[in-house]
Structure formats: structure tokens, C-alpha cells
Amino acid sequence: KQEVTQIPAALSVPEGENLVLNCSFTDSAIYNLQWFRQDPGKGLTSLLLIQSSQREQTSGRLNASLDKSSGRSTLYIAASQPGDSATYLCAVTSGGSYIPTFGRGTSLIVHP
């Protein structure tokens, strides 16, 4: 059974810092990995989707990498802004089930 772990659970940083959020998974036979953002009391916003054959994806200030062999993905946020404050969830879809398994998220606060 796939298990997804996100570290750190919470992070508070001053505006402008570059950040790295970590996601690890136990079963490397994945189909894809997706990073989401969730604002308090809201649904999910998809940030980046990395297919199993890819190594990274970039969107604006966000860059996500995938290393299947080590069971890890990182989300890099450049020049963080207060508007980046949210919970970031990592979801891994394993081959066969096509159902994503979510981590518990990293709660990010970027203060001015």
C-alpha cells in the first residue's frame, strides 16, 4: 500500500525566501505525482503534475522534481510571497489503481 509523507508539516518564513517542500512515497511504481495547493476551508488547486517518465515540471515560481528511484519529490518555491501561504499537498497515483494517495500536507505561512 502506497504511503505518502510530507516534510515539514509546517513552515513559517519571511517574504522573499526560497523554499523547498518535500514529499516521499514508499512504492516507486507510480503513474504520476501531483502537487496541490489548498487554502483554508477551500478545495484543491492543482499546481504541477509530473508523469512517471518526467523528472521535473515548472510553472512560474514553482518547480517540482521527481526521483522515482528514491521515492521523492520536491516542490521548490522561489521568492516566496504572503499570497503563497496555504497548505501544499502531494498526491501520488500508483500504476494500476489510478487513485491518488495524499500526504498530510505542509502548512506554509509567508509573513511580510
Add this chain to the structure above:
Amino acid sequence: GAVVSQHPSWVICKSGTSVKIECRSLDFQATTMFWYRQFPKQSLMLMATSNEGSKATYEQGVEKDKFLINHASLTLSTLTVTSAHPEDSSFYICSAKASGTERKFFGPGTRLTVL
């Protein structure tokens, strides 16, 4: 991108009543829909998977008679929480997948509070 809506966005009900939550894919046909539950500061937990026109597949520990799922059309799935109790208070999120793709799109969620 594809849009998934949920209605209502929040609901408060008395213990013992039933609540229906709708999940709609607005601009694509969703052959499969997923229902998740999220408790405060917890991750999303899959409750059930429903395919259009067939019975839902429930995850272990989820009572199918309590959480009724109907996926009657390619654009609509409903989750009915029957005889709701305070411990059912949670954030419910649906996700929809179109045929021919593995990408899933998530609804905005429904906050259920049972008094």
C-alpha cells in the same frame, strides 16, 4: 482547464437528518468520480470511487449504507450522508476523471457541520 463544481459549498444540519452533496463536471464527461473526506489538519481520505451507471466501490471502513453515492450521469455524482451525526462533520471533496485521461480535477469542497 476542466471545471468541477460542488453544491452546496457548506451545510449545517441537525443530527439524524440526511444531507445530499452534488458534484458536477461542467465542461467534460466524467466517467469516474471520487469522493474524499478531510478532517481538520488531516489529509484527504478516499471514501469511494464511482463509475457512471454502476455501483460505487467503497474503501475499507466506509459504510456504504451511510454514505450513499449515485453516479447517474456522466456529469453528476451525488453523495448522501444519511442519518448524519456530529462525527460526520467534515470537508467533503469530489474529484472527476474523464475517459482517456488519468488527470483528475477536484471540486471546491463542501463543508458539512452536523449539530
